[in-house]
Structure formats: structure tokens, C-alpha cells
Amino acid sequence: MSTSNQPVDQFMQAAIDEAQKGRDEGGIPIGSVLVHDGKIIGRGHNRRVQQGSAILHGEMDALENAGRQPARVYAQATLYTTLSPCPMCSGAILLYGIKQVIVGENQTFMGEEDLLTARGVEVHVLQNDVCVQMMSDFIEEQPTLWNEDIGV
Numbered sequence: 001m002s003t004s005n006q007p008v009d010q011f012m013q014a015a016i017d018e019a020q021k022g023r024d025e026g027g028i029p030i031g032s033v034l035v036h037d038g039k040i041i042g043r044g045h046n047r048r049v050q051q052g053s054a055i056l057h058g059e060m061d062a063l064e065n066a067g068r069q070p071a072r073v074y075a076q077a078t079l080y081t082t083l084s085p086c087p088m089c090s091g092a093i094l095l096y097g098i099k100q101v102i103v104g105e106n107q108t109f110m111g112e113e114d115l116l117t118a119r120g121v122e123v124h125v126l127q128n129d130v131c132v133q134m135m136s137d138f139i140e141e142q143p144t145l146w147n148e149d150i151g152v
Contacts, residue, residue: 008128011035012104015080016130018045018058025050028142028149029134032058032081034066034098036073042066048149057149058082059089063096074098082131084111086150094119104131108139109150 008016011033018031022045034042044061047053056064059081069077074096082104085093090112093101100122106113113123139146 008126008130011040011078011080012082012102012126012128014040014043015058015082015104016128016134018043018062019082019131019134022046022050022058023134023138028145029138030058030081030083032062032079034062034077034079036069036077041069041073041077046149049145055088057086057089059085060092063092069096071097078102080104082128083135084109084113084125085116086111087115090116093121100124102126104128105135107132108135 014033015031019029022031023029027049028046030046032044033040042062042065044058044065046058047056047061059079077098078100079093079098080102084103084106085101093116101116103123103125105127106125107127116123
């Protein structure tokens with residue numbers, strides 16, 4: 001559960017829970033959920049380390065776990081993610097026509113928010129204290145793994 005004084009809705013909390021699950025598994029603490037019609041249809045967390053994957057960022061894992069969906073579902077869905085989406089995840093958001101993204105924080109990493117907004121995606125950044133602290137701690141403890149994840 002979030003210890004932040006900021007209110008966190010159930011969907012961002014689910015993304016935070018996914019991030020913590022990833023961290024508990026020895027991976028990178030980034031989580032995401034895809035929500036349609038008030039229900040989570042896909043949830044995931046960064047599993048690059050756990051799966052030896054080149055692409056399983058939190059958002060990609062959530063999309064994969066949602067399975068194939070009709071275009072209208074993506075267009076009506078909201079993606080929640082604990083961290084600003086990288087170029088790869090932003091590309092998937094654009095490809096599938098997701099129109100709204102709720103970001104836990106972008107202080108530790110600024111993804112492609114400008115690209116998303118330029119292409120008509122509503123991006124809302126919460127600057128959630130729990131998300132910021134989780135990533136700050138991870139980056140300090142695992143700088144080499146973090147740099148690998150963001151392609152540095």
C-alpha cells in the first residue's frame with residue numbers, strides 16, 4: 001500500500017504493486033496496468049531480468065498480458081505506469097491508439113511524453129512520492145542494471 005500523502009487511485013496502486021513485485025523478483029521496479037471500462041484487462045511489470053528479455057518493460061508486459069484486443073478497446077483504454085514511458089513503450093502506445101496515459105513519476109526518468117502529447121495522447125503525471133522513491137532507491141542501488149534498461 002502507498003505510504004504517500006497523495007491520494008492514489010486503485011489503478012495506480014495496482015501499477016505500484018506490480019512494480020514492487022518486479023523488485024521482489026530481482027528485477028527493475030516499474031509496473032503498469034491497462035484499464036478498459038473501469039477494469040484492469042492487463043497488468044505487468046518490467047521482467048527483462050527475470051525473463052532475459054530485451055523488450056519486457058512494464059508497459060509492454062501489461063499489453064502482452066491483456067492479449068489481443070480490438071482497436072476500439074485500446075482507443076478507450078487508459079494505461080497506468082509508474083514511470084514515464086520510454087521510446088519503445090511510447091511507440092506501442094501510439095501503435096495501438098491508446099489515448100490516455102497516467103504516469104506515476106517522471107523525475108527519475110523522462111520518457112517520450114512530448115511525442116505522446118504531440119500525437120494526441122493525454123498524459124497526466126502524478127509525481128507520486130512512492131514511485132519517485134522506489135526508482136530513486138533502485139537507481140542508486142543498481143546503476144548498471146538501470147543503465148542497461150534504458151539503453152545507456
